[in-house]
Amino acid sequence: MSEKRLLKRSNRYESLLRTWTELAALSAERVLRQAEAKADAEERRIRRDLAERNFAALDRDTVYQTLLSERTERENRQYLDLRLEALKAGRALTEEEAAALDASHARRLAELPEELDRLLADLPAPTMDPAEAKRNADAAEAEIRQMREALRAKAERDAEAARQKYDKRIAAAQAKLEAVEQKLAAERSAPAGELAEGLTLGVTDLKMYFGGVKAVDGLSFEVREGEIFGLIGPNGAGKTTVFNCITQFYKPTAGTLLFRTREGKVLDLTREKVHDVILHGIVRTFQNVEVVREMTVLENLLVAGSRQFTTGLFGSALHLRKLKLEEQVVRARAEKVLDFMGLSLYKDYLAFGLPYGILKKIEIARTLMCSPRLIILDEPAAGLNDTETAELSGLIRRIRDEYNCTILLVEHDMGLVMEVCDHICAISFGQLLAYGTPAEIQANKEVQQAYLGVDEEEAE
């Protein structure tokens, strides 16, 4: 079997292994969550019984505060629901309506204390002996503790059983993966090139010519494992072209692009297909957001997880059980990513019509769907306002730390670049201008000149 076919198989089993592992964790988690909910309900019942018995020992203030907080919460919930439903019904509130809604909400809240005073007017003073109340409470606490322990032990057993249900499948996938890997080791061609230890990406003498236009002309730089790397340069310097070369949207005219995979193998990216680089964890965003506007936010993320599915065409048409399981895993992951990005509220909205800032976030969220190794951000701050940009720099760092990946970004917002990047590479007319830490780049004369030069041209 050829190396290409073996690699395809190895990818398939890897995906499968990942699906089963995640599914096992997911179902165990679900069992535990259900048990927890059950224990909570049971505890609430016990506490309710206790309160019923001890009611005569309660003072007026406790009753008042409890009722007040519950009623307030109920009012707030109703208010929020009315606000959200307006969005979902596709009906923006007019200013008067919004004002009336707010006023009505405030009035209802203001009326609450009076209403409660009226309700509690004839509440008798506590009559019960506090010692007896304390005895009742202790008994209830003991009961709760016992119940929780019993339920937890059972839940853990159940969760383990739920996890073990996938053991066989995990083992099978693992065995197959190992067999393929062994064959692959025999077939494996020589490494594509030398990439020094600790580097994720090595670009050497990259050239990209469009006819007579030399967009990138002999550019070399190296990106270290786990760093945030910035690529800057005046307009038309060829930054996006470099990105397009790395992600194989363009086939470079000359030069090598070496990338270290998860397994530590050095890969020549120019031999990969554009839709296959994602398998190695190379994912990107676009300068002008490319979000699928006909889909909901969640579905947009699911597309990015589509390479995780091993079910083929016929399995999809028949909606086999395996497809449903895989879908569960990818969906759970998408929801986790949405949570991480703070987009959960929007998950069922069509991307069409969402604000620009949200669309940009969706694009970034999409890159997190497939265990990223190198995230390439093309002008992530373009079109964002100052608060959003400030938020973005924190987000980029959080992504790097949480997902353990390398980030490569092109950006015009110098504040952002200088703040987040570990190393910066400045280019001009497709050639390297300077490489160094943010401080070095800021001090660099040539970089300053390149930028000022462009400014002058623009002023004319």
Add this chain to the structure above:
Amino acid sequence: MDIKQAYLDAAFPREGPKKRRGPSLAARAARQPNLQVVVICAILALMQILAMNGMVFSSPFITALGSTLIYSIVSIGFCLLLGYSGLASLGTAGFIGLGAYSAYYVVEGLGAPYILALLVTLAVSIVIGVSVGFISLRIEGIYLAIMTLGLAEIIRNLLMAIKPTIKIDLNSVRLFGVGVNDKAVFLLIVLTFAVLMVLTGNLIRSPVGRSMLAMKNSTSAAQAMGVSLMKYRLLAFVITTIYASIGGLLYMMYIRNVTTATSTLLTLTTSLNILGAVIIGGSKSLWGTTVGAFIIYGLQSMFLSKLEFFKNNPAFITMVTGLLIILVVMFYPGGIAQMVSNLRLWLRRRRYERRLRDYV
């Protein structure tokens, strides 16, 4: 005691945080897309059975219904191509012709069972679909449409040169070893429609459908997310071609004759009608597309042609269809499916307004 109960409910709600009342069983069943298909197809089959006993539906009506269903089958394939993959084709008529002619040659020429015709048709459609798919990687949009139009014309002229009139004798048709009659063929059409609706519906709700939609919206985003343009473009064309030729296959069984000189089955008209059906219905909705096919084909064959005026002036039927297309495209560019979703949104909005009034 009143206060006691109020306090207990506030501090320790009985059911935890209040759960929203879920939809009823019937409402949940109605939302099962595959169940919808089964129910509607069962109703269609029932209509035939009623008509068989001479009740309610006349048999010309059923005949018209059958041929409309055949066009619906072709349309749902086209829906996948246009609505989901964003590819345009005007070659549908040619693909229908392929199915019809291969059915004729297998049954009349070889005397082989119909199932072989299906296999031959599938093989031919895959070859044609793959080749058109490959071309679609090079040219896009209106140029692709023109290219497929040219292809369809080549196929039509080729078929015409081979044999201008084909006719099948129903007595020579055998399905799984048994002979069939008109009624059985109608039921077969309904069954095929149901199966293809379910399969297509499943497909568009799976990663395959999502990848196609991503490809339609942005080829670069789709590629960056691991969607192979080649794979899904080929797939889209293969599926459309297969559906169209299955349509041709069923047509040969149901109508049983094609005269290329007089019939418009293999001309551009059919391709445009299918395109019209998908656009009127809403290119992303399978049911919408089916309704679109009923408007384009069913309306004239089942209702308009019964009216005295249209019987005398058949040309006006086409004009009615044309007018409908203009109206829909002008006011509802998303087709009937959009009309339905707009209606739903309108109802929701009204309910919301009532709630808001009550609150304020």
